[in-house]
Amino acid sequence: MGIYSQHVGQYADAGLPVFPVDARNKRPSVKGWQKATPRRARGWATKSDLANADGIGIVMGKSSGITEVDVDAVGGAWITAARERFGDTSIIIRTASGKAKLWYRHNGEGRHIRPFHGLPIDVLGGGFTIAPPSWRDDLGASYSFVSGSLDDLSKLRPIRSDAMPGTFTRAPEAVQRGERNDSLWRYCMAQARHCDDVEALIDVAVTWASAFPDPLGAVEVERCARSAWQYESEGRNYLGLRKPQLNTQDKIMDDLIDQPEAYALYLMFQRWHSHRPFFAIAPRAMSEAGSPPWPRRKIALARDVLLDRGYLIEVVPPRRGVSAGHYRFSGEMPGSGHNHNTFPSSALVEVAGHA
Structure with a gap:
């Protein structure tokens, strides 16, 4: 038993x-x-x-x-x-x-x-x-x-x-027909920041909406939750915040701002290979094809920066004159130690003010 x-x-x-x-x-x-x-x-x-x-x-x-x-x-x-x-x-x-x-x-x-x-x-x-x-x-x-x-x-x-x-003061029992969708969506936006995935947010939405005097259908409840989760996952959940959130792409740009070639190469790899388990990087062939239009050495150095900073992981090392190396994206956001919430330098602010 x-x-x-x-x-x-x-x-x-x-x-x-x-x-x-x-x-x-x-x-x-x-x-x-x-x-x-x-x-x-x-x-x-x-x-x-x-x-x-x-x-x-x-x-x-x-x-x-x-x-x-x-x-x-x-x-x-x-x-x-x-x-x-x-x-x-x-x-x-x-x-x-x-x-x-x-x-x-x-x-x-x-x-x-x-x-x-x-x-x-x-x-x-x-x-x-x-x-x-x-x-x-x-x-x-x-x-x-x-x-x-x-x-x-x-x-x-x-x-x-x-x-x-007081994260969300309105009781679901007070939500009436005609305001259910908007109230539920706003509640999901507030709760999305505390959920690990969309399924957890759907569970939260179902529980809260079940107390409506006139409950919404399950499909509509899930639609509201998934909409809120999309905003959260894309870094566009500004509801109740004093300033916009930073999404993953913002943080990557911060981390690689001192290595623009590595940042550009990373964006290219994301564009071409984001759904592949691994991919080849052949600096000489890429240079000859003009994708990107850089010398071989610059492509190799940019690749090495991405490896050193944890954005790429080497799966199969390259064999000079024989085969290109195989790589995959890191499964986690590298911990660079960069404080993404700091304001830009005074010089940058001054330049921006005169732009």
Whole structure:
């Protein structure tokens, strides 16, 4: 028997909407988990593939009556800091990786990913969480109750009223027909900065929009979320900001501004090879073809700058007179140490002022 089938009864008896999850990948094992009920939870346990699941998921928010403060850092000091901000609680959970979850009584909180600057804390009043004794086979550890248990659910208190920042003050229950799309899109724009990917933002949008007096259809909710995510991913999410955000291309330009040939070559490679796993760089052939119209040596030096600064990775080294080298783009933005938020030098400002 799997973890889910062994323990689903305890959660269902407590009236909690649970469902099977893949604990390692933190993914629901069933569709429609948002509509989980104790009865459906027991039904999933009768199916062998679901009964063997190693994780138990709980729908956060209104249906479970629980808001979770997820402390994404290891150490008792972080738990103490969370309790000081949100108030004391009778239920604290240790995750398989040694981090912590604090449960509170739901009081209308939404799903807020990293709402506090510099603090590794999420507030989950929507979406789902993974509950004890879910097992992470890759870590060889389980989720466990550090204090309290399911018997203490009735003792939960709401988080302190002054704990949450006013990131979005309007309640979804107040959104009426004719303003649903605009309100949801603006909410998604505000939340996109705290989401890891578009699927997480869609989950946030579904949770928030579900409280509309006249709910939007699922397709429309997803459309709003994807639109907001496109703005965020392109660095055009200026909603509520005093100054525009810098996108990835801005940062690359900052890092390579002292090496214009390397920057131009990088843009050319992005244009030609952005969807390829690797590509060849042959300075002599490129020079002879006039693409770019530089001497071979200049192309080779620009390539070497991109390698040194981590923008390219050598897959197969070149063999002089035999074959060109093969390269691929780095999967991460190189850490140059450049402060992208600094203002341009006074000289540059002066020149710009007289342009």
